[in-house]
Amino acid sequence: MESVKSVIxxxxxxxxxxxxxxxxxxxxxxxxxxxxxxxxxxxxxxxxSGPDEIFVVTNHAHQYxxxxxxxxxxxxxxDERILKEPVGRNTLPAITWALQHVEEEFxxxxxxxxxxxxxxxxxxxxxxxxxxxxxxxxxxTFGVVPTHPYTGYGYIDPGEPLxxxxxxRRFREKPDYNTAKIYMDAGFLWNSGIFLFSTGVFFDELxxxxxxxxxxxxxxxxxxxxxxxxxxDYGLLEKSEKVAVVPLKAKWTDLGTxxxxxxxxxxxxxxxxxxxxxxxxxxxFVYAPGKHTALIGVQDLVLVDTGDALxxxxxxxxxxxxxxxxxFQERGDTIADYHLQVHRPWGFYTDLERSRFFxxxxxxxxxxxxxxxxxHHHRSEHWIVVSGMADVILGDRTIHLRQGESTFVPAxxxxxxxxxxxxxxxxxxxxxxxxLEEDDITRFxxxxxxx
Amino acid sequence: MESVKSVIxxxxxxxxxxxxxxxxxxxxxxxxxxxxxxxxxxxxxxxxSGPDEIFVVTNHAHQYxxxxxxxxxxxxxxDERILKEPVGRNTLPAITWALQHVEEEFxxxxxxxxxxxxxxxxxxxxxxxxxxxxxxxxxxTFGVVPTHPYTGYGYIDPGEPLxxxxxxRRFREKPDYNTAKIYMDAGFLWNSGIFLFSTGVFFDELxxxxxxxxxxxxxxxxxxxxxxxxxxDYGLLEKSEKVAVVPLKAKWTDLGTxxxxxxxxxxxxxxxxxxxxxxxxxxxFVYAPGKHTALIGVQDLVLVDTGDALxxxxxxxxxxxxxxxxxFQERGDTIADYHLQVHRPWGFYTDLERSRFFxxxxxxxxxxxxxxxxxHHHRSEHWIVVSGMADVILGDRTIHLRQGESTFVPAxxxxxxxxxxxxxxxxxxxxxxxxLEEDDITRFxxxxxxx
Numbered sequence: 001m002e003s004v005k006s007v008i009x010x011x012x013x014x015x016x017x018x019x020x021x022x023x024x025x026x027x028x029x030x031x032x033x034x035x036x037x038x039x040x041x042x043x044x045x046x047x048x049s050g051p052d053e054i055f056v057v058t059n060h061a062h063q064y065x066x067x068x069x070x071x072x073x074x075x076x077x078x079d080e081r082i083l084k085e086p087v088g089r090n091t092l093p094a095i096t097w098a099l100q101h102v103e104e105e106f107x108x109x110x111x112x113x114x115x116x117x118x119x120x121x122x123x124x125x126x127x128x129x130x131x132x133x134x135x136x137x138x139x140x141t142f143g144v145v146p147t148h149p150y151t152g153y154g155y156i157d158p159g160e161p162l163x164x165x166x167x168x169r170r171f172r173e174k175p176d177y178n179t180a181k182i183y184m185d186a187g188f189l190w191n192s193g194i195f196l197f198s199t200g201v202f203f204d205e206l207x208x209x210x211x212x213x214x215x216x217x218x219x220x221x222x223x224x225x226x227x228x229x230x231x232x233d234y235g236l237l238e239k240s241e242k243v244a245v246v247p248l249k250a251k252w253t254d255l256g257t258x259x260x261x262x263x264x265x266x267x268x269x270x271x272x273x274x275x276x277x278x279x280x281x282x283x284x285f286v287y288a289p290g291k292h293t294a295l296i297g298v299q300d301l302v303l304v305d306t307g308d309a310l311x312x313x314x315x316x317x318x319x320x321x322x323x324x325x326x327x328f329q330e331r332g333d334t335i336a337d338y339h340l341q342v343h344r345p346w347g348f349y350t351d352l353e354r355s356r357f358f359x360x361x362x363x364x365x366x367x368x369x370x371x372x373x374x375x376h377h378h379r380s381e382h383w384i385v386v387s388g389m390a391d392v393i394l395g396d397r398t399i400h401l402r403q404g405e406s407t408f409v410p411a412x413x414x415x416x417x418x419x420x421x422x423x424x425x426x427x428x429x430x431x432x433x434x435x436l437e438e439d440d441i442t443r444f445x446x447x448x449x450x451x
Numbered sequence: 452m453e454s455v456k457s458v459i460x461x462x463x464x465x466x467x468x469x470x471x472x473x474x475x476x477x478x479x480x481x482x483x484x485x486x487x488x489x490x491x492x493x494x495x496x497x498x499x500s501g502p503d504e505i506f507v508v509t510n511h512a513h514q515y516x517x518x519x520x521x522x523x524x525x526x527x528x529x530d531e532r533i534l535k536e537p538v539g540r541n542t543l544p545a546i547t548w549a550l551q552h553v554e555e556e557f558x559x560x561x562x563x564x565x566x567x568x569x570x571x572x573x574x575x576x577x578x579x580x581x582x583x584x585x586x587x588x589x590x591x592t593f594g595v596v597p598t599h600p601y602t603g604y605g606y607i608d609p610g611e612p613l614x615x616x617x618x619x620r621r622f623r624e625k626p627d628y629n630t631a632k633i634y635m636d637a638g639f640l641w642n643s644g645i646f647l648f649s650t651g652v653f654f655d656e657l658x659x660x661x662x663x664x665x666x667x668x669x670x671x672x673x674x675x676x677x678x679x680x681x682x683x684d685y686g687l688l689e690k691s692e693k694v695a696v697v698p699l700k701a702k703w704t705d706l707g708t709x710x711x712x713x714x715x716x717x718x719x720x721x722x723x724x725x726x727x728x729x730x731x732x733x734x735x736f737v738y739a740p741g742k743h744t745a746l747i748g749v750q751d752l753v754l755v756d757t758g759d760a761l762x763x764x765x766x767x768x769x770x771x772x773x774x775x776x777x778x779f780q781e782r783g784d785t786i787a788d789y790h791l792q793v794h795r796p797w798g799f800y801t802d803l804e805r806s807r808f809f810x811x812x813x814x815x816x817x818x819x820x821x822x823x824x825x826x827h828h829h830r831s832e833h834w835i836v837v838s839g840m841a842d843v844i845l846g847d848r849t850i851h852l853r854q855g856e857s858t859f860v861p862a863x864x865x866x867x868x869x870x871x872x873x874x875x876x877x878x879x880x881x882x883x884x885x886x887l888e889e890d891d892i893t894r895f896x897x898x899x900x901x902x
Contacts, residue, residue: 408857
């Protein structure tokens with residue numbers, strides 16, 4: 001049997017994890033435990049697919065984040081394996097697009113579709129592979145055996161048994177607590193969002209139930225943004241007669257809320273997760289890296305600090321964090337969108353301090369990468385190399401700066417910063433000027449086509 | 452009648468306000484509302500004493516903080532008005548020392564002693580002045596008329612009435628809640644720690660009840676640190692027969708805990724004080740300047756952020772913050788001692804960022820001030836002027852740097868930074884080296900005798 005292909009969906013945001021998640025730093029890329037859920041998902045996919053058989057669908061704006069995170073775990077993928085949505089259109093267009101790419105490259109194939117924003121025990125990979133025995137007859141969904149009547153997930157109602165799993169009788173939306181108990185007693189399963197599709201069955205069913213969408217893909221997508229936003233559940237699986245569910249016994253959680261993160265992490269004797277000085281405090285989740293944090297007489301609190309933002313939320317209210325993000329977005333507050341750390345194709349920068357007349361950044365350039373050849377009208381820049389070696393173009397000169405050396409880039413001077421060394425280059429950049437925003441930049445040449 | 456002299460006690464720490472208060476940034480100097488309690492106390496004293504009739508007793512380490520805060524409100528005092536304790540010895544030695552200075556300079560005088568770590572409505576100044584009618588017969592204490600049975604203050608039990616106020620029958624320690632109710636019903640008063648002493652009565656009573664201490668001061672104090680630590684209450688007022696209490700009707704609070712700060716500040720409709728995005732949250736106190744802060748489903752919480760530290764404390768547990776500070780001190784954790792902002796005689800610096808190989812500070816030099824002529828063995832420094840103008844001695848050169856200009860100070864080079872201009876000088880300093888602590892400094896010359 002041909003090896004199975006993998007598609008990783010990495011297009012969501014995860015607004016219930018603000019201030020960790022932001023529009024430009026979504027949940028699946030957060031590294032709360034050292035590696036991100038996206039990196040973990042890739043590692044899992046590698047257990048069933050070769051490194052050249054994995055596709056990612058992500059937002060156009062997150063392509064460098066994807067690439068940086070893959071390079072961090074030693075993986076270099078051809079650019080065409082990263083499908084970049086100009087705008088999110090929910091899961092059905094994303095999956096269809098990816099499956100079309102798989103089919104074009106490998107012919108009719110079995111494909112596992114993985115969301116990248118949840119935790120899944122690797123033991124599940126064997127259960128998933130085993131489901132290939134029914135993939136030529138069914139669109140296979142995977143249902144997690146519930147451990148408690150959770151109201152935050154959708155449920156799948158299994159019907160007529162199959163040699164493996166069962167036909168799906170119905171998909172159920174997130175229930176209230178009493179309904180969740182009834183579902184659990186009735187043997188319903190949590191909808192994991194993981195699927196196994198044969199491209200043959202998938203496109204047959206799509207042609208039948210979403211003929212317009214099918215034709216638009218078959219004719220070659222020109223304007224992705226004009227596609228209707230449709231979820232795979234509503235747009236296809238609830239309409240098709242050929243849907244099976246296979247139970248997963250492995251541990252799974254969507255880690256969609258801080259409550260879920262808290263449940264997932266190790267606790268001390270008083271039920272606290274995370275690092276803080278505690279007096280008379282129990283059942284709290286604390287995440288405030290690099291900071292002295294103390295709790296006194298506090299119970300059931302989520303406390304998250306990111307340098308620019310601070311959240312204190314009762315453990316039972318973590319679903320409401322998205323309301324907060326909605327408020328920020330409605331009034332155009334960019335705290336919903338940007339972190340202090342901003343990802344670029346050549347690495348990233350971190351905002352350290354700013355006032356009206358100056359701004360300080362720590363700029364990290366990956367080995368072998370360079371920024372664009374550029375110029376600023378309104379600001380001068382002082383660069384001080386604190387780690388690695390910098391190759392600098394400054395007007396018509398080229399200079400080399402070692403650790404501890406510095407240079408000055410006057411406003412109006414063409415310049416370029418590059419790292420031709422073998423270790424990351426770290427530069428402290430002090431900008432001075434009357435206008436210090438990112439859009440004061442004229443690019444003359446760029447390795448990443450941003451001119 | 453001669454004008455009354457004032458003594459301001461500014462030697463305490465206020466450990467229950469960590470992480471705002473630190474050993475080197477005590478409660479009375481915090482600017483939670485724009486001005487500090489110390490500055491407010493000075494302004495109050497100016498209503499009864501001339502600018503040359505006010506003395507401060509503070510810890511040696513806080514003299515520059517005192518001076519900087521006075522300059523901020525436009526006050527320049529001669530150095531001999533600031534009495535610098537090499538080590539704290541509680542209130543009796545501090546007050547005795549100050550009263551001796553007053554007597555030496557002005558002869559027998561009426562002196563009001565103000566702690567500088569509480570809030571007092573200025574209306575109280577008239578009530579305090581009026582008490583001079585009994586100051587030649589009595590050591591006058593001021594008792595605040597209680598508004599509720601608070602357990603955090605000491606109480607004064609008034610006895611035989613006098614033309615103004617009453618003789619003190621007894622001082623009472625902080626009571627439990629039921630006792631506090633009994634005290635309040637019995638007409639006891641809160642011990643405000645404010646006193647009016649005639650130096651004549653004070654030294655007569657001191658000679659009688661603390662003859663050793665009296666002699667040591669009369670002979671001229673040589674080793675302040677060898678004095679016994681004694682409070683004015685225990686050491687003198689509880690022993691003397693000549694103690695009166697005058698009631699203060701003006702609003703007073705010691706602001707010793709975050710609970711007291713919360714009660715003192717304006718509240719929104721849900722009883723919250725401070726700035727945060729709130730959902731389903733009530734009766735919280737939030738202080739996290741420069742930060743996006745959000746509370747969801749949280750009640751009765753104190754949340755305080757200082758950049759390097761974060762405290763979440765139940766409103767009923769704010770007395771326990773001092774336990775936390777004790778823990779830090781016992782294990783030698785300097786988070787109990789230093790802020791990110793550090794005061795110096797020439798101004799202050801703020802730590803912005805540090806790693807193993809570099810450290811970034813924002814250095815602010817007051818107009819007309821200069822740092823010492825100094826040298827570092829292990830670090831080089833890049834200086835970038837972001838505001839004002841700098842005069843720099845660098846080896847045997849002298850250079851001038853304007854906004855946006857920079858220079859480099861190699862390790863081993865003598866240097867000095869000065870501000871001869873009229874506005875504050877702000878410099879971003881990037882230090883690079885293998886050892887970046889404050890004690891790598893050799894001073895050759897210093898305006899503040901630190902060589």
